[in-house]
Each structure stands twice: as C-alpha cells, then as structure tokens.
Amino acid sequence: MxxxxxxxxxxxxxxxxxxxxxxxxxxxxxxxxxxxxxxxxxxxxxxxxxxxxxxxxxxxxxxxxxxxxxxxxxxxxxxxxxxxxxxxxxxxxxxxxxxxxxxxxxxxxxxxxxxxxxxxxxxxxxxxxxxxxxxxxxxxxxxxxxxxxxxxxxxxxxIIVSEEEGRRRTKALQRQLQDIRKEKEIELQRRNEMIAHLKDQLQEMKAKTGLEGKYVKKSCELQVTQGQKICGEHEHQHLADIQRLRDKIDEETRSHLEIENFLKHHQTELEEKLEFWMEKYDKDIDAKQHELTMLKTAKTNDLARLQELAKQYRECEQVVMEDRVEKENERKRRGQEELEYKSCTKIQAWWRGIMVRKCLGPYKTGKKGKKGKGKGKGKGKKKKK
Structure with a gap:
C-alpha cells in the first residue's frame, strides 16, 4: 500500500x-x-x-x-x-x-x-x-x-446455518422416531393379540392332546396284540424258509465241488499253453532284437550318406548363388552402360543443338555459312513440303 x-x-x-x-x-x-x-x-x-x-x-x-x-x-x-x-x-x-x-x-x-x-x-x-x-x-x-x-x-x-440444518434434521429424526414408536406400538398390540390367540389355541391343543393320548394308548395295545399274532405267523413261515435254504445249501455244495474239479483240470491245460507261449515269446523277442540291430546299422549308414549329400547340396547351392550374384552384377553393369550411353548421346545431341542455334565452333556465321544457310533453308522448306 x-x-x-x-x-x-x-x-x-x-x-x-x-x-x-x-x-x-x-x-x-x-x-x-x-x-x-x-x-x-x-x-x-x-x-x-x-x-x-x-x-x-x-x-x-x-x-x-x-x-x-x-x-x-x-x-x-x-x-x-x-x-x-x-x-x-x-x-x-x-x-x-x-x-x-x-x-x-x-x-x-x-x-x-x-x-x-x-x-x-x-x-x-x-x-x-x-x-x-x-x-x-x-x-x-x-x-x-x-x-x-x-x-x-x-x-x-x-455456524447459524449449520445449527439450523441440525435443528431441521433433529426435527425430522424426532418425527421419524415418533412414526417408529407408533409402528412399534401397533406391532406390540398385534403381537399381544397374537399371544392371546396362541394361548387359546394352547388350551385347545392340551384338551385335544389328552383325548388323543387315550386314543393312542388303546390303539397301541391293539396294535401290540395284532403284532404278536402276525409275528407268530411270520415265525412259522421263516422256519419253513430256513429248511428250504438248507436244502439249497447242500445242493450248492455239491455243485461247488464239481465246478472246482472242472476248474482244476482247465487250469492244468492253461498252464501247459502258458509254457508254450512263453517259449514262443522268447524266440520272437530274440528275432525282433536281431532285426532291430540290423535296422540301427542301416540307419547309421543312411545318416552318414545323408550328411554327405547335404554337404554336397550346400556346396552346389553356394556355387549357384555365386553364379546368380555374378549374373545380376553383369546385368546391372550392362544396364548402367546402356544408361550412360543414352545419356551421353542425349548430351551430345543437346550440345550440338546449342552450337547450331548459337552458331558456335564449326557452325559460325560467314559467307560460306550464309550460302550454306540459304541452302539449308531451302532444304528445310522442301522437307516441310
């Protein structure tokens, strides 16, 4: 300031x-x-x-x-x-x-x-x-x-604005709390009514339970008596089943002995066949091993020959590549010479044209030149015609 x-x-x-x-x-x-x-x-x-x-x-x-x-x-x-x-x-x-x-x-x-x-x-x-x-x-x-x-x-x-907002929020929360209290009171009244109704139902259920207990007791006694009779009948039936099963067991024992004798005989035959196939297996293994050895030897010889042929192929390929490079260089050289020859021809033609137009060198103006020039003009006219 x-x-x-x-x-x-x-x-x-x-x-x-x-x-x-x-x-x-x-x-x-x-x-x-x-x-x-x-x-x-x-x-x-x-x-x-x-x-x-x-x-x-x-x-x-x-x-x-x-x-x-x-x-x-x-x-x-x-x-x-x-x-x-x-x-x-x-x-x-x-x-x-x-x-x-x-x-x-x-x-x-x-x-x-x-x-x-x-x-x-x-x-x-x-x-x-x-x-x-x-x-x-x-x-x-x-x-x-x-x-x-x-x-x-x-x-x-x-501060005043925040206090007013806090008061408004407090009032809103109080109103919300009052609504919640009313809802809880209504819910409490409803639950009290539900409790009274459930108590009435409990008394009715107690009475029904007493009657049902007496009925169940009598029903159980009758079911026990009936069960005893049914069990006696089932016992006689099971005894008959046991006797029938014993007869079946004796029959199964005889069948088992016969099957066992048959299987022993069959096992003897299978053992003889197993010995025969084992001998054949050993012979086949020896033959295949000899064949495998011969194949490995042939593979080694073929691999050596393949390496030799690959070496010859690489040498031939190198010779071919060198020949191609030489031909490509010769072609480029010829193209360059042709291009240089054409360029030289164009430059010479351009220079001769300039000498003729500017009357330089052997084309200077003179008496002979004028006569030649007149003749040249006549020739030019004839050409145009």
Whole structure:
C-alpha cells in the first residue's frame, strides 16, 4: 500500500479523531438499559421498520434479477449466475438478521452491553488506524480489522446455518422416531393379540392332546396284540424258509465241488499253453532284437550318406548363388552402360543443338555459312513440303 499524501493524512486524521470523540461521548451518555423509557417502543419499531424496508428492497432486487434472467438474451449466463447468487446470498443474510432481530430484545441490558463492546472495538481500531496514519501514512490496520470481522461474520453465518440444518434434521429424526414408536406400538398390540390367540389355541391343543393320548394308548395295545399274532405267523413261515435254504445249501455244495474239479483240470491245460507261449515269446523277442540291430546299422549308414549329400547340396547351392550374384552384377553393369550411353548421346545431341542455334565452333556465321544457310533453308522448306 502506498502512503497517503500529508494533506490526505491530515483530513483522514481529523475525521477519525471526530469519530473517536463521538464514540467516547456515546459511551458516557449511553444508559445501561432502555427498559422503562416511554420512547422505547418507538425505537424498537423504527429499528424493525428499517430492517423490513431493507428486506423488501432485497426481495424486489432478487425478483428483478430472476425476471431479467428469463427475458434477457444478450447478457452472458455466467454474469447472470453471479448476480443471482449475490442477490440470493444478500436475501438469505437479510432474512437471518430479521429473524434474529425479532427473536432478540434490543432494549435489554445484554443488547446494550454488546453495543458497548462494539463501540469499544471500533474505538480501538480507529485509534490504531489513526496512529498508523500519523506514523506511516497508511491504514493497513483498518483493512485487516475489516477482513477479520468479515471472516468472523462469515463463520458466524455458517455456524447459524449449520445449527439450523441440525435443528431441521433433529426435527425430522424426532418425527421419524415418533412414526417408529407408533409402528412399534401397533406391532406390540398385534403381537399381544397374537399371544392371546396362541394361548387359546394352547388350551385347545392340551384338551385335544389328552383325548388323543387315550386314543393312542388303546390303539397301541391293539396294535401290540395284532403284532404278536402276525409275528407268530411270520415265525412259522421263516422256519419253513430256513429248511428250504438248507436244502439249497447242500445242493450248492455239491455243485461247488464239481465246478472246482472242472476248474482244476482247465487250469492244468492253461498252464501247459502258458509254457508254450512263453517259449514262443522268447524266440520272437530274440528275432525282433536281431532285426532291430540290423535296422540301427542301416540307419547309421543312411545318416552318414545323408550328411554327405547335404554337404554336397550346400556346396552346389553356394556355387549357384555365386553364379546368380555374378549374373545380376553383369546385368546391372550392362544396364548402367546402356544408361550412360543414352545419356551421353542425349548430351551430345543437346550440345550440338546449342552450337547450331548459337552458331558456335564449326557452325559460325560467314559467307560460306550464309550460302550454306540459304541452302539449308531451302532444304528445310522442301522437307516441310
């Protein structure tokens, strides 16, 4: 910040000193409370009227911005959004201040003590600013104090908004809790009715169970008697089955002995065949082993011959590749010579043409040359004809 001129410092210092005097006089004449004074109600009504007027002004400004946003086509959307956000913030702060003003009593001693504290703070800031102006010619303390107060005010607004949101959330949770309590009460009543109904059913079931117990006891006695008779009949039947099974066991024993003798005879025959096939297997193994040895020897000879043929093939392939390279080089050399010959022919023709057109060398102009030139022209005309 650049320092002010001495004249500006003198002017500002005079104004600040006047403010300090007025604040000190206000501190001496300000009462402890306005309660009991006849003009207290008029003071309060004036304060509320001023706040209402400011709030109506902000609402009107917000409505104008909303209407201009819908009707305007030239203004940029970003500027409209910023102005609308500023107007909405001012309207919100005004509503908050109005609600706080209605909740608080400006005539109480607490409000007046707050006014005294604000007056002392303002006097202190002005005193520091005045000393800074007189020493350095700047007012940085005043700007710092304003920024600090703005930050405090913003934090206070944020705290109030968060508190209001918390209260709304608390009310919503309370309503939700009441709904849950009503639901639980209804559910509890329904369960009590269900318990009473189940108790009635339990009494009925006890009576039914007693009757069923007597019936089951008699039924069991009858079933036992009937079971004994049935078991006696089954016992006689099982004894007959046991005798029949014993006869079958004797028959199976005889059959087993006959089958065993047959299998022993068959086993002897199979052992003889096994010895024959084992001897044949050994002979076949020896023959195949000899054949395998002969095949390995033939494979070794064929592999050596294959390697020799591969070596000859590589040598022949190398000779063929060298011959191809030589032919390719010869073809390129011939092509280069033909290209050089054509280029030389073209250059010579171009140079001769230049010498003829420029009359250089043997084609210089002279008497003989003129005659030759006339003849040449005649020849040229004849050619054209």
């Amino acid at each position: 650049e320092p002010l001129s001495p004249l500006d410092v003198l002017r500002v210092s005079t104004v600040l000193e006047g403010c300090l005097d007025q604040l000190s006089i206000l501190g001496y004449i300000m009462p402890v409370s306005y309660e009991g004074r006849p003009d207290s109600e008029s003071l309060v009504c004036d304060d509320i009227g001023r706040i209402l007027k400011h709030q109506r002004k902000l609402q009107w400004k917000f409505k104008e911005l909303m209407s201009s946003k819908s009707q305007s086509l030239v203004r940029k959307p970003a500027q409209d959004g910023e102005q609308q956000g500023d107007a909405a913030g001012d309207l919100k702060r005004s509503n908050l201040m109005f609600s706080r003003a209605l909740e608080q009593d400006p005539l109480s001693a607490e409000s007046l003590l707050k006014v005294q504290a604000d007056r002392q703070f303002a006097a202190g800031v002005i005193t520091e600013t005045l000393s800074e102006l007189q020493e350095f010619g700047t007012f940085q303390n005043l700007l710092s104090a304003v920024e600090v107060e703005k930050d405090k005010k913003t934090n206070l607004y944020n």
